[in-house]
Amino acid sequence: MSAYLEFHHIGKRFPGVQALDDVSFAIERGACHALIGENGAGKSTLGKILAGIYRSDAGEIRLEGRVIAPASPLEARQLGIAMVHQELAFCPNLSVAENLCLGDLPRNRAGWVDRAVLRARARTMLAAVGADIVPDRLIGSLSTGLEQLVQIAAAVGTGARIIVMDEPSSSLSAGETRELFRLVRELRGRGITLVYVSHRMEELFALCDSITVLRDGHHVSTGRIAETNPQRVVTQMIGRELRLQTPAHLAREPGEEQLRVRGLSSPGNFSGIDLALRAGEIVGLAGLVGAGRSETLQAIFGLDPEATGEVRVKGHLLPVGSVNAALDARLGLVPEDRKRQGLVLGLSCRENTSLAALPGLTRFGWVHRRRERSLAQKYADQLRVKAPTIETLIGGLSGGNQQKVALAKWLARDCDVLLVDEPTRGVDVGAKAEIYPLLDELACQGKAILVVSSELPELIGLCRRILVMRGGRLVGEVPHTEASEASLMRLMAGVEDEPRTTAS
Numbered sequence: 001m002s003a004y005l006e007f008h009h010i011g012k013r014f015p016g017v018q019a020l021d022d023v024s025f026a027i028e029r030g031a032c033h034a035l036i037g038e039n040g041a042g043k044s045t046l047g048k049i050l051a052g053i054y055r056s057d058a059g060e061i062r063l064e065g066r067v068i069a070p071a072s073p074l075e076a077r078q079l080g081i082a083m084v085h086q087e088l089a090f091c092p093n094l095s096v097a098e099n100l101c102l103g104d105l106p107r108n109r110a111g112w113v114d115r116a117v118l119r120a121r122a123r124t125m126l127a128a129v130g131a132d133i134v135p136d137r138l139i140g141s142l143s144t145g146l147e148q149l150v151q152i153a154a155a156v157g158t159g160a161r162i163i164v165m166d167e168p169s170s171s172l173s174a175g176e177t178r179e180l181f182r183l184v185r186e187l188r189g190r191g192i193t194l195v196y197v198s199h200r201m202e203e204l205f206a207l208c209d210s211i212t213v214l215r216d217g218h219h220v221s222t223g224r225i226a227e228t229n230p231q232r233v234v235t236q237m238i239g240r241e242l243r244l245q246t247p248a249h250l251a252r253e254p255g256e257e258q259l260r261v262r263g264l265s266s267p268g269n270f271s272g273i274d275l276a277l278r279a280g281e282i283v284g285l286a287g288l289v290g291a292g293r294s295e296t297l298q299a300i301f302g303l304d305p306e307a308t309g310e311v312r313v314k315g316h317l318l319p320v321g322s323v324n325a326a327l328d329a330r331l332g333l334v335p336e337d338r339k340r341q342g343l344v345l346g347l348s349c350r351e352n353t354s355l356a357a358l359p360g361l362t363r364f365g366w367v368h369r370r371r372e373r374s375l376a377q378k379y380a381d382q383l384r385v386k387a388p389t390i391e392t393l394i395g396g397l398s399g400g401n402q403q404k405v406a407l408a409k410w411l412a413r414d415c416d417v418l419l420v421d422e423p424t425r426g427v428d429v430g431a432k433a434e435i436y437p438l439l440d441e442l443a444c445q446g447k448a449i450l451v452v453s454s455e456l457p458e459l460i461g462l463c464r465r466i467l468v469m470r471g472g473r474l475v476g477e478v479p480h481t482e483a484s485e486a487s488l489m490r491l492m493a494g495v496e497d498e499p500r501t502t503a504s
């Protein structure tokens with residue numbers, strides 16, 4: 001067993017946090033190496049040090065025995081190291097081709113960018129990873145999945161031998177995920193070494209050869225994936241055993257009807273949606289990506305001016321396309337995309353948490369600071385947000401911790417009907433186990449909650465009943481007692497026995 005890539009006593013401090021502390025382990029050449037740990041454990045930081053985005057302040061990295069210390073992404077690239085980022089990494093207003101060739105734009109004799117060469121080069125890079133994307137498209141117009149594919153094309157196209165993939169699958173559809181897995185296997189087949197960060201345990205076990213667990217910036221273990229198992233990894237990650245309880249709201253009788261949607265349609269997105277929510281119940285909304293789930297939530301919340309049909313809260317009809325009316329009717333929406341819709345990165349955890357709750361915290365135009373602080377602290381504690389203090393700017397938090405604050409923001413607002421889109425995306429297993437009881441508690445307090453999730457076990461464990469959407473229509477409802485992955489998948493895919501979409 002030859003050590004190819006070695007981390008020796010790596011340390012990295014940010015103001016108020018020791019993100020990595022004395023981390024040492026090694027990765028073999030050509031391996032797909034899993035990196036796992038709770039939100040804020042230091043996974044992205046380690047990847048960024050390797051990719052030249054951050055400098056470590058202790059320790060060293062060795063590649064084939066030689067010490068390397070890339071001081072910039074460009075230097076890392078020259079060493080053959082690239083990273084596919086958890087967050088958006090490209091300029092959204094440039095084309096795919098321009099982004100792919102950004103460091104090295106081809107120029108003609110007059111010094112102008114040579115469009116034809118640019119396009120041809122981009123096409124070759126995209127083809128190398130089997131990406132069918134027109135090079136002239138703007139990055140901003142691509143789905144997250146396609147943008148990630150472009151990032152992979154950029155890594156492979158610049159001759160990377162080592163690629164760090166930071167939660168590459170977290171916003172992909174089932175089909176895109178399958179495609180990603182195929183690509184990862186192919187890259188590994190070509191001898192490329194992969195560092196693969198993910199919170200999805202099944203995925204790591206299906207794809208990776210070896211695994212490293214980090215906890216709170218410390219190295220916990222490294223070993224062959226065949227010699228460990230998911231339960232053990234979870235315990236190593238969170239330092240305790242995970243116990244899931246049956247939600248208490250399931251044992252109670254739901255109360256009055258809170259939300260009634262009738263004939264809700266949006267051209268090109270969904271049509272004829274009828275549903276009702278009662279106080280104290282959590283209802284799931286399942287479906288494949290593209291089924292229209294998020295669009296439906298947004299339309300209920302008044303974000304879709306094109307929508308037609310009726311949305312009633314406690315019997316009162318809401319005007320179409322008015323978020324203000326929705327807020328006044330005590331409706332809340334936790335959006336799926338925290339960066340684009342949920343959070344203000346330049347504000348602190350406290351400010352972000354209280355943003356939506358401000359009406360309730362304000363008297364005569366003054367914000368009640370002490371109440372604001374204790375509210376923010378309460379949710380930060382409950383959701384185990386890892387930040388030095390609640391005054392820390394959101395932009396400095398790890399991806400999963402940002403997601404927790406996005407959730408806290410809406411939980412802190414006292415609403416009667418809560419629409420939640422993918423509440424646990426990018427969140428570690430330990431934090432998931434905190435988010436479920438919190439939603440349960442809100443339901444027990446009498447709120448009506450509608451949850452969209454791509455993780456079927458999450459819906460099955462949490463919901464009184466699960467509505468299933470396919471191709472923009474509601475196609476069925478499965479009560480808690482009959483919910484299983486198989487029964488839901490059948491409805492979602494609209495076939496008798498759809499093969500499992502997870503790793504094969």
Ligand SMILES: Nc1ncnc2c1ncn2[C@@H]1O[C@H](COP(=O)(O)OP(=O)(O)OP(=O)(O)O)[C@@H](O)[C@H]1O
Pocket residue numbers: 014015017018019037038039040041042043044045046086386387395396397398399400401426428
């Ligand atoms: N640029 C930064 N400024 C300040 N603190 C930072 C910065 N980047 C990371 N941190 C802190 O370092 C710690 C490790 O963060 P990191 O992003 O590496 O976690 P992670 O394991 O990738 O988590 P996640 O699963 O949520 O993505 C966190 O406490 C985070 O708040």
Ligand SMILES: [Mg+2]
Pocket residue numbers: 043044045086166398399400
């Ligand atoms: Mg991260």
